Amino acid sequence: MPDVQDLLEPRGIELTATHKSLARTPAQALVLAVQRDGDAPGAAARVLLPAGEQRRLAGVVEAAEAVAAGGGADEVAVLPAPPGLPWSVVVLTGLGTPAGDPDARAEALRRAAGAAVRRLAGRDSAVLALPAGTPEEAAAVAEGAALGAFAFAHQRAATAGAVKAPLASAVVHAPEVPKAALGRALERAAALGRGVRAARTLVDLSPNVTSPEAVAEYARRAARGTKVTVRVLGEQELAEGGYGGLVGVGQGSVNGPRLVRLEYAPARASRHVAYVGKGITFDSGGLSLKPAASMMTMKSDMAGAAAVLATVLTAAELRLPVRVTGWLCLAENLPSATATRPGDVITIRGGRTVEVLNTDAEGRLVLADGLVAACEEGPDAVVDIATLTGAQMVALGTRTAGVMGDDDLRSAVVDAARAAGEDAWPMPLPEHLRASLDSKVADLKNIGDKHGGMLVAGLFLREFAGGTGDTRIPWAHIDIAGPSFNESSPWGYTPAEGTGAGVRTLVRLLEDTAARRG
Helix, strand or coil: CCCHHHHHCCCCCEEEEECCCHHHCCCCEEEEEEEECCCCCCCCEEEECCCCCCCCCHHHHHHHHHCCCCCCCCCEEEEECCCCCCCCEEEEEEEECCCCCHHHHHHHHHHHHHHHHHHCCCCCEEEECCCCCCHHHHHHHHHHHHHHCCCCCCCCCCCHHHCCCCCCEEEEECCCCCHHHHHHHHHHHHHHHHHHHHHHHHHHCCHHHCCHHHHHHHHHHHCCCCCEEEEEECHHHHHHCCCHHHHHHHCCCCCCCEEEEEEECCCCCCCEEEEEEEEEEEECCCCCCCCHHHHCCHHHHHHHHHHHHHHHHHHHHCCCCCEEEEEEEEEEECCCCCCCCCCEEEECCCCCEEEECCCCCCHHHHHHHHHHHHHCCCCCEEEEEECCCHHHHHHHCCCCEEEEECHHHHHHHHHHHHHHCCCEEECCCCHHHHHHHCCCCCCEECCCCCCCHHHHHHHHHHCCCCCCCCCCCCEEEEECCCCCEECCCCECCECCEECCCCHHHHHHHHHHHHHHCC
C-alpha cells in the first residue's frame, strides 16, 4: 500500500480567503460564475461580476459573449485574460439557473467551484470570485474547491506524468463575509476535503493492496497523532467473540477478516453516535460467483468502511463535541475450498443464526456483526453505510443514496445529506417483505423477495440493530451502491471512480447532533 501520508494528502489544496479587490489578488487564473436566466433552450446567460469590478472586467464579459458561455451546470470555459489583468486565464464556470433554496444554492456554488478547479489541474493558483455573500456560500465555494482538487496516480509508474497534479492553491474572494466566519468556513472545507479525498483514494486503490489487514493497518497509522483511538480484532478474536458474519464471509480468502473499532471521545461530548461501514475489500460473490464484468469495480465494495474511517478522522480534526465510534467490517469475499457454501448456517454476534443462501449477499452479514457490536455500547444512534445492493441503483440511479431505518433518524440523515450537498432519498421498510427472510432451518436467511431488494436488505439489517435493552437505539441504513463509484466521466467536483460518498453526510449529521445536544 502507498505511504499513508501520501494517501491522506495532508497538504491537499491550499485554501485562503481575501477581502481585497480582485486587482490586488494576483493568481494564474480568475474564476467567475456564469448564470442562466432560465431553463429554456437558448436562455440568456450572464457573467456575475463582484461589486465594483464591472469596468475592470468589461473585457471578460465581451469574451464570454463571444464564446457564448451558456452558464449550465458543469459548463466551464477557459479564456485568455484580456490585456492589463493580473491573471493568465479567466475561467467561466456555470451555476445553472438561480436557486431559491439555500441548500440548492450552496450546492450550485460547490459544484461550480469544483468543476472549475478540476479544469485548472496542472496550474498553481486561482482566485475564486464566485457570488458568495454569506458564510454558508463562502463555505460552499471553498468546499467545492477542496473536493475538486483530486487526482489519483498512486499506482502509475511510466504514465504517472500523464496525470496532472490538482490545482495547488485557491483564494476565495468573499469581501462581504466577516473574517472570523470565513476562517471557520475554510478550516471546515479543508478538513472535509482531506477526509473525502482519503476515502476516494482507499476506494481507488487496487484490491491487491487493500486486504482487510492492510486497511486495518492504514486506519491504525492514519489515527496516529490524532484524538482517535483504534482497536483491531483479528481472525482468532473474531472467532472467539462470535462474529460469525465476518468469519463466514472472510473464510474463503487467505486474507482474513478484521473488525476495526475507532473512537473519538472528546471530554465535553454529551451524545454518542456509532457508524458502521461495510468493508468488503474485494467482492467476487464467493461461491455464488459474480459474472466477470460485474467484478471489475468490486474494489469499491469497501466504500462504506472508507467513509466511516474518513468521518471519524474528520470529526476529530474539526473537534466536534460528539463522541463517535466507527466500526469497519472488513473481509474479502472469495471462492475456495474453505469458503462459505450456499446452505451453510452461521451465527452472528449475539447468537442469532442465518442461513446463507447466496454468498453474494455478504455485506449484510458483516454489517450484522458490526451493528450488534456497536449497539452493545449503547450509543444514542447507530447508522450503517454500505454499497449494499444493486437494487439501490435500479430504484434510485447512480447518484442518489437510499436511506432506511427508524423514521426520525432516517429524516435526520436525509436532512444532513441535503445540507451537505449529497443526494439521498428516504425509503420505506414494508413489513410484508419481512416474511420473505424467514428460514426453514435458521432464525432467518440472508436473501428474500427478489422484488424490492434494497428494502429487503434493510429489513435484514434491522433485525440486528437497536440493541437488546428495553429502549430501542435509533438506527438508520444508507445504501450508497451507486453514488460511491462513478463509472462515467467526472462532473462537478466528482471524479471518476471513487467519490467519497457519505463522508459529508455523516460529518453533517454529527454537527446537527451537536447542535441539538442538551
